Amino acid sequence: MASIQVVVKHQGKKYEVDVDPESTGLDFKLQLFSLTSVEPERQKILIKGGQLKDDVDMSKLGLKAGQNIMMMGTPGGGGGDLARPSAKIKFVEDMTEAERAQQVGATPAGLANLGNTCYLNSTLQTLRSIPELQTALTTYSPAPGTAREDLAAQLSNLYKVMGATQESVPPMSFLSALRFVFPQFAEKSKSGPGFAQQDAEEAWSQIVQQLGQKVTIKASPDEPGVSFVDKYMAGQFSSVLECDEEEARNGGEQSTSSRDTFHKLDCHIDAQTNHLRDGILAALSERLEKRSEVLGRDAAYTKKSKISRAPKYLTVHFVRFFWKRETRKKAKIMRKVTFPQELDIVEFCSDELKSALVPVRDKVREVRKDEEDIERARKRRKKTHDKDMSDVPGGSGLPSERELRQQKKGGEAQQPAGDGDGDAAMGETFKTDAEIEAESEAALLSAKKELNALISPALRADDGANQSGLYELRGVVTHQGASADSGHYTAYVKKTASVDPKTGKKGKEDGNWWWFNDDKVSEVAVDKVEALAGGGESHSALILLYKAIPLPSAEGVEE
Structure with a gap:
């Protein structure tokens, strides 16, 4: 459809503007912004007695060539939300591979399967979702002559390559270093040529252990380095060990207390386990057998643990595999165990930590409710406003010219009563939507x-x-199959929100996830993740990576 040239009058000037009939009111306002520097939200454009809306279809306005259109509004003092770009716009087809990979919403790189290495690929993709780890690795320097066998150095190099491409990356150097440091990952397959499948949880634990030993971070150059894993991924248990036999207690045997470091919470699975909470509670109460000096023999003990420090990143391991003598393999427990998108760990904590967490947790929930109430009220006001506007014949917020004439005649014929009963006569005022x-x-x-x-x-x-x-x-590492040494591993990582390059603030997340199936990467909805509870040989969650929810700063700004 051919464009229509109209004349826009603004502050004594006339602008000839070509209007595309297939465009919207906002498109037209953006054209005028480029000519007048008046931001779209500050423009008032009058067409046929009505004010132009952003979502109006320009083809339905019946515009004619040479038609005069009135525009009101002045540029904002701060330049508004829009600004002319300071740098030349670069189109996607003109970008390098690295530039395309760093664009908002770009599909991240997958990892090539080098022969039963899906267990490693899924682990590396999930760990890569920790931004603090990527930052720490950028400054990591291995000891001279050790880079080839240094897992932290190889991981740093691998993540750099992955950040500069959307193509599949073969993690050959990292895999070689892993097999050098931990020879069990170089085990050959017993059922055919090539290397054997491995347990992703074992790979996760060994890699995290190496990162804990090698990668340190400093708050300032003068301060001693702190282990990255100790700071962000390690928690503390306060544990009490007590003999189960009354004879030992009567004989004077005392319970013993200890503090232990953990890098993951186990979720034990038995016939009564239906939810992640059930499995964690079971794992926090451990039965063991050891010698009792009071009884002079081995006796049963129970070790009860409570979390006394909760790390920013919490790893949870579903203990789905057990050694089966008959098959001499790690068989898989198929039971369905659900897990939440948001995990509350307060009930697993020591009394001291619990007393510190509960007030903050409860206030978080109160603030969330306030935010939801504000959003609902905003939507109600918008709905009411849109309905009121739809009742105006002008169609866009202003009465038509005919209505204005009728209102003027009616106003001359009727004089307001001085002693009326109306509320307006009482001088009552109402708050505007903006004030509310x-x-x-x-x-x-x-x-x-x-x-x-x-x-x-x-x-x-x-x-x-x-x-x-x-x-x-x-993040979630999943397993498909009947045993740890067979089947297939994949990873799900939640998409992060885009960052405004002008303000540095994060936008809202869309709730979708990236599914990393070796070199294949696809975007999926959250219900795909919620279906990973297990119940058969299909994909089920093996490792969960949780992150502490962000809290507002002292200024009330989300960090």
């Missing part, structure tokens, strides 16, 4: 500041710990 929203936002900001003030000094000083007791699911 501003008050709600101010109250919400105040609540976020209160939330920040509730964080205990000890937790505030430990920025590598969880400060609310709430975690959000960020």
